[in-house]
Amino acid sequence: MCPNLFEMRLEKMCVLFIVVLSALVSTIDCNLTPRNIALHNYPLEEHTVQTSDGYLLSTYRIPALIAKRNGVVLLQHGFTLSSDVWLLRGPKEDLPYLLADAGYDVWLGNHRGNEYGL
Known part of the structure; x- marks a missing residue:
């Protein structure tokens, strides 16, 4: 159960990182x-x-x-x-x-x- 919990948290962190990065990239001043x-x-x-x-x-x-x-x-x-x-x-x-x-x-x-x- 612990490895799965770690993997789930890691997956959520990766998704959060991608969302934040996408938001930052979309606001880059052209x-x-x-x-x-x-x-x-x-x-x-x-x-x-x-x-x-x-x-x-x-x-x-x-x-x-x-x-x-x-x-x-x-x-x-x-x-x-x-x-x-x-x-x-x-x-x-x-x-x-x-x-x-x-x-x-x-x-x-x-x-x-x-x-x-x-």
């Missing part, structure tokens, strides 16, 4: 990437890329801020993340801003399965 870029007065272009199977992905471009352009940089987040991860600390520390300030054309990509993929 469009954080464009709002963070605009907040710091950087130019922004939003582009939608359609994959060969019809999936839509949002990508963001921060154009180089100086006349001398040094090239193009694509920053791609890791698994389960989004382009938001590149913009958490502000212009003095975040790589996209530093690169744009240095004359690079910065693109922030997104994978499928986050708030920027449709």
Whole structure:
């Protein structure tokens, strides 16, 4: 009887965890990437890329801020993340801003399965 009681409690805890996690995920603030870029007065272009199977992905471009352009940089987040991860600390520390300030054309990509993929 004890092992079954433990298993039942564990199962209930797992269900509760999933419900709470689902509620948190559904309240995640979308469009954080464009709002963070605009907040710091950087130019922004939003582009939608359609994959060969019809999936839509949002990508963001921060154009180089100086006349001398040094090239193009694509920053791609890791698994389960989004382009938001590149913009958490502000212009003095975040790589996209530093690169744009240095004359690079910065693109922030997104994978499928986050708030920027449709």
